[in-house]
Amino acid sequence: MKISLIARKEPTVKVALPVYGARVPAGFPSPADDYIEDWLDLNEHLIKHPSATFFARASGSSMVNAGILDKALLIVDRSLTPQHEDVVIATVNGELTCKILDKKARLLRAANLSYPPIQIHDDIECVVVGVVVHVVNTLCTHS
Amino acid sequence: MCGGWCGGACGQHLMYALVDCNTFYASCETIFRPDLVGKPVVVLSNNDGCIIARNAEAKALHIPDLVPFFQVKQLIQQSGCHVFSSNYELYGDISARVMRLLETVAMEMEVYSIDEAFLRVDKHNCQALGKQIKDMLLQQVGMPVCVGIAPTKTLAKLANRAAKKIKKFKGVCVLDSPERWQWLLQRISPKDIWGVGSRITERLQHLGINTALELAQANPKILRQQFSVVLERTIRELNGEPCLDLELEPQPRKEIICTRSFSYKITELHELQQAISLYAARAGEKLRQQNGLTAQIWVYLEAFDPAVGHYYRQRVVKLPHHSNDTRLFASSAVEAIVPLYRAGIRYKKCGIGLLDIRTRKYEQQDMFTQQQSTQSRTLMTVLDKINQRYGKHTMMLANTGINPKWSMKREFMSPRYTTRWTDIVRVSC
Secondary structure, eight states, rough: OOOOOOOOOOOOOOOBBBBOOOOOSSSOOTTTGGGGOBBHHHHHHSSSSSEEEEEEESSTTTTTTGGTTTOEEEEEEETTOOOOTTTEEEEETTEEEEEETTTTTTEEEOSSSTTTOOOTTTTTTTTEEEEEEEOOOOOTTOO | OOOOOOOOTTTTTTEEEEEEETTTTHHHHHHGGGGGGTEEEEEEEEGGGGEEEEEEHHTTOOSSSSHHHHHHHHHHHHHTOOOOOHHHHHHHHHHHHHHHHHHHOSSSEEEEETTTTEEEEEEEEEHHHHHHHHHHHHTOOOEEEEEEESSSSSHHHHHHHHHHOOOGGGHHHOOOHHHHHEEEEEEEETGSSSEEEEEEEEHHHHTTOSSSSHHEEEEHHHHHSOOOOHHHHHHHHTTTTOOOOOSSSOOOOEEEEEEOOOOOOOOOOHHHHHHHHHHHHHHHHHHHTTEEEEEEEEEEEEEEEEOOOOOOOEEEEEEEEEEEEEEHHHHHHHTTTTTTOOOOOOOOOEEEEEOOOOGGGOOOOOOOOOOOOOHHHHHHHHHHHHHHOOTTSSSGGGGSSSSTSSSSSTOOOOOTTTGGGOOOOOEEE
């Protein structure tokens, strides 16, 4: 079986920073004060449909080549219609799993050669719950 | 007449939709547990006392509603039914998601309860809209709902009931003509109509009114004299004449009561004081949400002790001035329960009420009477902001105790999937 790998996703790092923020208690006002914009809001960046977005924790290494490391935080949007080759959350026989949806071959594929794909046929109950829109891998554990 | 360009203003193109979640608490429990789909699930009330929600599969096992859990514990365990304590953190979040999504399809909306909302919708394409709402909530939140659409709120309730009970409607029932709702009214009792209780139903039977249709066809003016204006409105609503509008802004409450049972019987005064202090803080938070002030609080203690029977003591205390300060409520309540307390009794419950609530804007300015200080007001604003931003109980009164023993028992609680990082759902990769 031919398994193609999709590109590794850029890991997303969680930060909230003021674009400009200078305060001088006395003396001259900062020349940057007029340029203070809003804070960068990561929620706004990562979550387009708040009511339909849920977080999940990845467990296992079948999706490492899709950029999903063990213990990664997954941002799942239930409002999107899953497309061919999307990374999705699906229930397979009552268990939640994260895989690549191969609509053409009717498969749920892993992104790791050591894991066989799951055939979607009539004998198994399979429902796609939502599309994984972002993944947050924690790189630094001593922060 | 207006050709439909009025945007609903002429009132002729409007319908009411009632969206009601199916066995809401039980459905919340299965959203993150696909292994439970199709299995019996029940949810228990506070302190794991009674069964308060059952999904269809649990109902099919004849597990009774609203009975003490311990009475049916064996039946439940033998039948393989899954039991959950109330997970209000999860239910509150799922409810908020449902309501936010409904807002996107409604012209106006009244949140009627945690799992129900009335929507004002356009008269055209009601059937399609109903299906759209149902599919949207199932796909985007995982919540199954039924939708009833009709020209009045009372008929929308009826339509919703039909959507739930009659399979061929597939969860969406539109009553847009008298023939349709009369067909249903003929088949049900007046007590199944929203706002008609079993006592009124009994009295109606003496007048020869046995079905809801007979009620709809009765003379509203005569029944108003014998019953009330409420029943008259119900009759008019059953004939498609809207009398009840959406309540878009919740009415500010005149009283706020905060009371809860303890997880075990409390005997010590200081533990009672911790509890009442916590409830005072909760009540204060609610008071400030509606921008209210109070100068009167009510406290009570309750026990069912074999030695003394039903022990109930209450008291109303006047505060020195109108206020919204949690600290004042808590310290007054803590003092007020001292004379109500008798040693040696095992208390089950206590509570606090804020009475005679005024709205801040009507506050009298009077230079001779004492008033709440500006510092105290500012502090309360900061307190609420911190707790909103960083979560409940981030900042609280120290006399409520930290992780008190008496707080609610929730032995079978599911993870708080949507409100705690440690609890988010795991998916296998």
